[in-house]
Amino acid sequence: MRHLPTGVVALTTRCQGRPHAMTMNAVLSVSTDPPTLLVSVGTRTRTHEILDRNGSYTVNVLARDQREQAERFAESAPMEADQFAGVRWRPTPATGNPLLLDSLVAIDCRVRRRIRLGDHTLFVGDVVDVVPGRVAEPPLIFTGGRYATAGR
Numbered sequence: 065m066r067h068l069p070t071g072v073v074a075l076t077t078r079c080q081g082r083p084h085a086m087t088m089n090a091v092l093s094v095s096t097d098p099p100t101l102l103v104s105v106g107t108r109t110r111t112h113e114i115l116d117r118n119g120s121y122t123v124n125v126l127a128r129d130q131r132e133q134a135e136r137f138a139e140s141a142p143m144e145a146d147q148f149a150g151v152r153w154r155p156t157p158a159t160g161n162p163l164l165l166d167s168l169v170a171i172d173c174r175v176r177r178r179i180r181l182g183d184h185t186l187f188v189g190d191v192v193d194v195v196p197g198r199v200a201e202p203p204l205i206f207t208g209g210r211y212a213t214a215g216r
């Protein structure tokens with residue numbers, strides 16, 4: 065799968081009001097009617113524990129110049145760490161999860177179904193809001209275990 069190029073997103077959620085983010089690329093649009101989106105989250109991540117309780121997540125599609133944020137959110141952050149220091153964000157109107165202001169688009173979802181499979185859980189979410197951001201910017205890409213960029 066490392067040879068299949070993907071986009072990169074920051075999945076954001078909240079724990080007792082505190083924002084949390086994780087870098088991921090296992091994201092799939094499932095159905096358009098109703099709009100649903102699937103994310104595959106490792107059961108050993110902190111995100112899994114938070115998402116299981118919170119019941120909503122936001123998929124922030126990262127732009128080419130957000131590589132530093134992708135690297136930061138790919139490190140498991142202890143509860144007390146401020147992952148968002150220096151990151152421009154605000155709560156989304158629909159779920160209140162962090163919307164990263166520099167991302168291409170933010171897709172807000174409420175969990176409809178959880179499917180446990182091995183060491184991951186597939187969280188299928190209903191899309192409740194889509195907030196366009198810097199849609200004209202080139203996306204961040206991940207391929208061969210490295211970040212890359214694609215022109216537009």
Ligand SMILES: Cc1cc2nc3c(=O)[nH]c(=O)nc-3n(C[C@H](O)[C@H](O)[C@H](O)COP(=O)(O)O)c2cc1C
Pocket residue numbers: 072085086087088089090091104105106108109110111112137138139140141206
């Ligand atoms: C490009 C990239 C894509 C990733 N995709 C996923 C993914 O789809 N699902 C997942 O569970 N972890 C994925 N990870 C790993 C998580 O970002 C990593 O385990 C993170 O430390 C989890 O943080 P947490 O424990 O604070 O939730 C990915 C990492 C990178 C760099």
